[in-house]
Amino acid sequence: MNAFRFLLAIMILWILGITGVVAYNHGLNLVPIFFGDMASLTWPGQFNADFICFLILSGLWVAWRNQFSPVGLVLLPISVFFGISFLAPYLLFASFKANGDMKEILLGKVRANK
Numbered sequence: 001m002n003a004f005r006f007l008l009a010i011m012i013l014w015i016l017g018i019t020g021v022v023a024y025n026h027g028l029n030l031v032p033i034f035f036g037d038m039a040s041l042t043w044p045g046q047f048n049a050d051f052i053c054f055l056i057l058s059g060l061w062v063a064w065r066n067q068f069s070p071v072g073l074v075l076l077p078i079s080v081f082f083g084i085s086f087l088a089p090y091l092l093f094a095s096f097k098a099n100g101d102m103k104e105i106l107l108g109k110v111r112a113n114k
Contacts, residue, residue, distance in 0.1 A: 001100040008095075011088040019085065055080045058087055065108040 038045040038052075059080035066072025079086050091105065098104035104112035 001095065001102075005092060005095055008088045008092045011084055012092070015084050015088070055083055058083070062087075062090065065106075065111075067108065067110060 034048050038048050059076040059078075062079045063072040063076040066075060075086075075090075079090070094105045098109070098112075101112065106112075
């Protein structure tokens with residue numbers, strides 16, 4: 001569990017660092033670039049299309065893990081729009097809340113205790 005938490009911490013620091021540098025150098029106007037690459041039907045666009053599918057699955061998993069409760073439904077778009085910047089801290093928090101129980105981390109407290 002410590003290795004998993006360490007990996008999450010590295011991901012958080014890495015993505016925040018990269019995001020800071022890119023935002024400073026290029027601004028925050030990501031949406032037209034992201035979808036423009038997809039419209040161009042090039043490899044960056046293919047990667048972005050694949051990535052958005054992962055983001056949607058991530059958001060659906062977070063909502064499902066939270067029983068599609070109001071909290072889960074609020075977290076769904078946050079997960080989709082913020083990606084690993086949201087998911088890594090969410091999993092890190094969940095790992096401590098579940099005392100390292102991977103079944104509870106993945107399924108949520110209700111499903112893990114059935």
